[in-house]
Amino acid sequence: xxxxxxxSPENGGGIGATQAADEAERHQPAHFxxxxxSERRIPGIxxxxxxxxxxSAVIPLLWLVQEQMRRQTGSAWVPKAAMDVxxxxxxxxPIRVYEVATFYFMFNTRPIxxxxxxxxxxxxxMLRGAEEVARACRDATGxxxxxxxxxxxxxxxxxxxxxxxxxxxxxxxVDLDYYEDLDYESTVRLIEALRRxxxxxxxxxxxxxxxxxxxxxxxxxDVPGE
Amino acid sequence: MxxxxxxxxxxxxxxxxxxxxxxxxxxxxxxxxCYHERLSIAGNCRMCLVELEKAPKPIASCAxxxxxxxxxxxxxxxxxxxxxxxxxxxxxxxxxxxPICDQGGECDLQDQAYGYGMDRSRYxxxxxxxxxxxxxxxxxxxxxRCIHCTRCIRFSQEVAGxxxxxxxxxxxxMEVGTYVEQALRTELSGNLIDICxxxxxxxxxxxxxxxxxxxxxxxSVDVLDAVGCNIRVDSRGPEVLxxxxxxxxxxNEEWLGDRSRFALDGLKRRRLDRPWxxxxxxxxxxxxxxxxxxxxxxxxxxxxxxxxxxxxxLADAESVVALKDLMTALGSANLDCRQDGAALxxxxxxxxxxxxxxxxxxxxxxxxxxxxxxxxxxxxxxARIRKRAIAGRxxxxxxxxxxxxxxxxxxxxxxxGPAALRALLGAAHPFAETLRKADRPMLIxxxxxxxxxxxxxxxxxxxxxxxxxxxxxxxxxxxxLLHLFGGQVGALDLGFVPGEGGKDLAAMLAGDVDALWLLxxxxxxxxxxxxxxxxxxxxxxxxxxxxxxxxxxxxxxxxEKDGTYVNTExxxxxxxxxxxxxxxxxxxxxxxxxxxEGIGKRLPYDDLDALRARLAGANPVFGTIxxxxxxxxxxxxxxxxxxxALGESPFVLPITNYYQADAISRASDTMAECAxxxxxxxxxxxxxx
Ligand code: SF4
Ligand code: FES
Ligand code: FES
Numbered sequence: 001x002x003x004x005x006x007x008s009p010e011n012g013g014g015i016g017a018t019q020a021a022d023e024a025e026r027h028q029p030a031h032f033x034x035x036x037x038s039e040r041r042i043p044g045i046x047x048x049x050x051x052x053x054x055x056s057a058v059i060p061l062l063w064l065v066q067e068q069m070r071r072q073t074g075s076a077w078v079p080k081a082a083m084d085v086x087x088x089x090x091x092x093x094p095i096r097v098y099e100v101a102t103f104y105f106m107f108n109t110r111p112i113x114x115x116x117x118x119x120x121x122x123x124x125x126m127l128r129g130a131e132e133v134a135r136a137c138r139d140a141t142g143x144x145x146x147x148x149x150x151x152x153x154x155x156x157x158x159x160x161x162x163x164x165x166x167x168x169x170x171x172x173x174v175d176l177d178y179y180e181d182l183d184y185e186s187t188v189r190l191i192e193a194l195r196r197x198x199x200x201x202x203x204x205x206x207x208x209x210x211x212x213x214x215x216x217x218x219x220x221x222d223v224p225g226e
Numbered sequence: 227m228x229x230x231x232x233x234x235x236x237x238x239x240x241x242x243x244x245x246x247x248x249x250x251x252x253x254x255x256x257x258x259x260c261y262h263e264r265l266s267i268a269g270n271c272r273m274c275l276v277e278l279e280k281a282p283k284p285i286a287s288c289a290x291x292x293x294x295x296x297x298x299x300x301x302x303x304x305x306x307x308x309x310x311x312x313x314x315x316x317x318x319x320x321x322x323x324x325p326i327c328d329q330g331g332e333c334d335l336q337d338q339a340y341g342y343g344m345d346r347s348r349y350x351x352x353x354x355x356x357x358x359x360x361x362x363x364x365x366x367x368x369x370x371r372c373i374h375c376t377r378c379i380r381f382s383q384e385v386a387g388x389x390x391x392x393x394x395x396x397x398x399x400m401e402v403g404t405y406v407e408q409a410l411r412t413e414l415s416g417n418l419i420d421i422c423x424x425x426x427x428x429x430x431x432x433x434x435x436x437x438x439x440x441x442x443x444x445x446s447v448d449v450l451d452a453v454g455c456n457i458r459v460d461s462r463g464p465e466v467l468x469x470x471x472x473x474x475x476x477x478n479e480e481w482l483g484d485r486s487r488f489a490l491d492g493l494k495r496r497r498l499d500r501p502w503x504x505x506x507x508x509x510x511x512x513x514x515x516x517x518x519x520x521x522x523x524x525x526x527x528x529x530x531x532x533x534x535x536x537x538x539x540l541a542d543a544e545s546v547v548a549l550k551d552l553m554t555a556l557g558s559a560n561l562d563c564r565q566d567g568a569a570l571x572x573x574x575x576x577x578x579x580x581x582x583x584x585x586x587x588x589x590x591x592x593x594x595x596x597x598x599x600x601x602x603x604x605x606x607x608x609a610r611i612r613k614r615a616i617a618g619r620x621x622x623x624x625x626x627x628x629x630x631x632x633x634x635x636x637x638x639x640x641x642x643g644p645a646a647l648r649a650l651l652g653a654a655h656p657f658a659e660t661l662r663k664a665d666r667p668m669l670i671x672x673x674x675x676x677x678x679x680x681x682x683x684x685x686x687x688x689x690x691x692x693x694x695x696x697x698x699x700x701x702x703x704x705x706x707l708l709h710l711f712g713g714q715v716g717a718l719d720l721g722f723v724p725g726e727g728g729k730d731l732a733a734m735l736a737g738d739v740d741a742l743w744l745l746x747x748x749x750x751x752x753x754x755x756x757x758x759x760x761x762x763x764x765x766x767x768x769x770x771x772x773x774x775x776x777x778x779x780x781x782x783x784x785x786e787k788d789g790t791y792v793n794t795e796x797x798x799x800x801x802x803x804x805x806x807x808x809x810x811x812x813x814x815x816x817x818x819x820x821x822x823e824g825i826g827k828r829l830p831y832d833d834l835d836a837l838r839a840r841l842a843g844a845n846p847v848f849g850t851i852x853x854x855x856x857x858x859x860x861x862x863x864x865x866x867x868x869x870x871a872l873g874e875s876p877f878v879l880p881i882t883n884y885y886q887a888d889a890i891s892r893a894s895d896t897m898a899e900c901a902x903x904x905x906x907x908x909x910x911x912x913x914x915x
Contacts (some may be wrong), residue, residue: 080406093389098405102394 027111032082035072038064042089055092058100062086062107076116076175077108105160112156113149115194117141118173121159124166129183133170134159136187154195167211168204177202181214228294233301245287245298246274254300257309257338259316259423260375261288264479265384268376271316273338275308276300284308306342313342319354319398320424321370328366329425331438335373356401361391362409363899364416364488365427372402372426378418385481386412387612387634402426409903413605413884416487420470420480431488431896432468436460444804445472447791448486449540449712449784450888453584453604454793455482459785459804466490466785466805476585476854477797483605484900485884485891492894493783496768499809502778509778514810514820520777522825524741524760530557534739536731537563537722538746538765539711540888542789542801544837545781545814546717547844548829549745552818555827559728560739563717565749566880567732568673569681570707571865572718575847577685579715579796580607581703581857582668588614590704592664594624594640594657596647596688597877598672598708599631602884604794607708611635622664624657627672627877643876644680647687651694651869661695668697668704673714674880676707682867689864698859705859709794710880711888712784713746716792719845744771745814746781748889764817766807769889779821780811783890787813788834790841790848797854798847 034042041064049056062078065086070076078101087094101107108116119125119134137143137157141150149156165171168180172187179190181204193200208214227238230245232252239248244267249256259271269289276287279297284304299305316335324330356369376393379402383389394405404410410418418427441460448455448469455478460468469490471482501517502509512520525533535553537546546563553561564570571577582590587610600608615621615635623637626646640646640657650658661667671688678684689705691697697704709715724730729738735754742755746765752774755761763775766783784791786807792798807813812820815837822829831837842849885900886892 093383095390095392095405098394099392102405103396 122162125170128169140191327425328428334423359403366430446801452709452794489891492890498780534560534734535743536747541713543716548818559725562731563722566677568677580794594669597675644872680873683871686867687869767889782807
């Protein structure tokens with residue numbers, strides 16, 4: 001973590017909200033409209049909440065926006081114009097949507113690279129080599145610090161808190177997928193594959209099955225009745 | 227009721243009260259930053275911690291409901307320690323810039339830091355710095371000072387009804403602001419300065435002007451709208467430096483509109499500070515005796531019925547009664563105080579008052595607004611309507627007037643002109659039904675709606691509707707007229723309208739008089755005065771009418787005299803002199819009194835007490851200051867006017883530019899800036915709420 005300054009670029013989330021907004025200003029599209037696929041999913045989302053509580057749909061709708069942006073532009077983020085569209089759709093003041101969108105790290109309020117590399121830096125991952133994973137990300141992408149996007153626009157690097165997959169620490173989330181049991185080399189290989197347009201199979205990179213022990217089974221070896 | 231013991235003192239408070247309120251009832255002061263009694267409870271600053279017997283840790287008293295038998299301690303070692311801890315955390319990111327902070331000397335954080343702060347910091351890391359925000363021309367922001375109490379966010383959402391402020395980001399990156407840079411679109415923005423407990427939001431026009439302890443504070447009453455907001459005028463030497471609201475739950479609670487608060491720089495500009503007399507077509511500086519002589523020469527040569535007088539919108543009751551007495555002495559009944567030509571019936575007080583009263587709005591359960599935009603005409607009163615509208619119980623509001631008006635609460639648009647009023651009368655209109663079904667229905671008739679050719683008909687029709695829908699009962703009076711300025715009702719109460727055989731303003735302007743005495747009357751176009759009419763302008767600003775005058779008598783603005791004003795409810799209140807009038811200007815009643823002596827018709831009062839006795843004689847309401855009896859309506863006979871004579875033309879709102887509506891605000895640079903930024907017109911549409 002940085003020295004406590006809100007304007008630090010070291011952490012994507014640590015940057016002041018308005019400064020982030022200022023930076024994003026240059027890229028803000030003037031308009032946003034839900035595309036056909038999003039529109040198809042909206043009624044189902046709205047149906048989950050009573051009419052008088054439809055503001056509850058703000059998070060799923062923002063998520064829909066971010067996924068649509070990924071589809072359309074290759075950069076999964078939530079432009080301001082889209083927040084206004086969500087506000088209008090849900091009959092809530094725009095500022096209430098801005099508050100939600102800037103509160104959650106899973107929403108990107110600035111454009112990001114084609115792939116969002118999210119290094120888990122919380123204790124279990126850190127003890128198991130998260131710093132090596134982060135170093136590999138920097139080396140393989142040319143990114144210098146968290147929050148930056150690589151010069152080729154392929155990658156954005158962020159540090160996140162526990163991703164809930166500590167068993168297979170250290171963990172790197174790429175877009176919506178988890179890659180686990182990483183070290184420096186495997187992280188570099190992963191990033192190079194991504195750059196070639198491949199999508200390696202998510203999960204443990206050392207062949208571990210789900211969260212089972214590494215290598216052979218160590219318990220429940222005897223099969224009762226045999 | 228719940229019995230609670232606070233520091234050994236037993237108090238009884240209603241169930242549902244908070245521990246903080248119980249502590250206050252016991253006379254204990256609880257430090258607080260986020261808690262504000264007129265806003266919803268946030269419970270996020272933790273400064274109000276107290277000890278609750280048997281509870282394992284201190285509790286936030288502002289957010290903790292009382293229970294019978296609670297034992298509270300507000301000054302135990304645990305409490306002191308806890309508050310010290312909170313203070314240390316608050317100061318981690320708060321700059322120590324009190325010497326250059328405008329809040330210094332009246333800052334809650336500074337005050338509490340004296341009690342609970344340490345004399346040094348244990349924090350070694352870098353402090354947070356937050357970019358300042360632009361929220362409009364009236365408010366200066368230094369957001370690094372913000373302690374995230376969210377009072378401003380709750381105020382703009384709940385009271386002002388403009389949910390544009392919020393907290394974006396989180397944790398250390400949290401920032402209070404609008405996210406998208408924009409000026410807050412509310413006429414109540416100045417109140418943010420008062421509710422911000424620290425120096426994050428301060429007054430831009432007052433920036434670095436003074437320290438609070440240098441100021442002379444005078445309690446007074448605002449006249450720039452007809453609400454009669456209670457104010458405190460802060461001055462240093464000959465200059466008014468700022469105006470703040472005073473708490474009066476019956477009138478303004480603790481709010482004040484931006485024009486009333488920020489137009490004060492207009493008190494220094496375009497002032498009439500010496501008499502002027504027109505000679506050979508040009509206005510030339512003169513002495514008081516010369517000015518009086520010029521008037522006397524002209525008036526004494528005229529028969530009384532060729533002389534007329536018009537009282538302006540900001541006039542104090544003292545000067546109005548003095549001028550009326552002078553006109554009577556001169557033999558004239560040509561008086562008018564309705565510069566807008568409003569067809570008001572002054573024969574009965576409840577024909578022209580806001581009878582429900584401002585506090586009474588909270589009891590109403592249905593409202594019809596006719597030809598008025600209270601948000602612009604009386605922002606603080608509108609906040610009261612909004613308070614009622616969001617109070618939970620249903621409160622249907624109907625509105626007749628121009629399209630595109632945002633009242634800050636939902637309202638059904640019923641039409642643009644008198645046709646909609648006609649539709650509500652008699653026939654089974656759904657909204658008339660709503661009013662009829664309501665227990666305490668009320669209507670607000672804008673002054674603009676009666677200032678038109680069919681004004682008398684509109685007035686009578688509104689009254690008839692009030693009768694038909696059960697608004698007029700011995701225990702409830704739902705008929706309300708909303709006036710626009712602080713001097714309007716007082717003049718009506720004093721009967722400053724044409725007497726027996728007297729001419730009204732229109733007749734006077736049509737050449738029925740040869741001399742016209744204007745007491746601060748800048749509310750009509752002076753070009754309408756016939757060229758041959760001799761005009762005396764008595765007032766404080768070289769605004770519209772002064773340049774047309776033949777003699778100018780420099781008077782005092784409301785901050786420069788002891789004056790009595792009646793608000794739109796009919797509440798009689800007193801303002802007090804804060805600074806002396808500039809130059810040779812004098813208090814207005816004294817000018818009239820001095821003139822009367824010069825022409826040998828000496829008015830029978832030598833001092834303010836005698837004049838006020840005369841006021842109470844002219845209308846007993848002037849004998850009761852400040853308080854107001856709640857009115858019912860025992861006599862439903864209506865005002866003069868034929869409801870059938872309603873015209874067709876749509877209602878036009880009388881104030882299109884909130885920021886520049888009177889002689890003082892038109893002279894103010896601050897208000898000119900606001901008018902430029904907000905486009906003069908009422909703030910534009912907001913997003914849905
Ligand atoms: S700006 Fe002032 S009122 Fe608003 S949250 Fe910050 S400290 Fe509170
Ligand atoms: S600490 Fe990294 S996934 Fe839990
Ligand atoms: S005043 Fe109680 S938590 Fe802020």
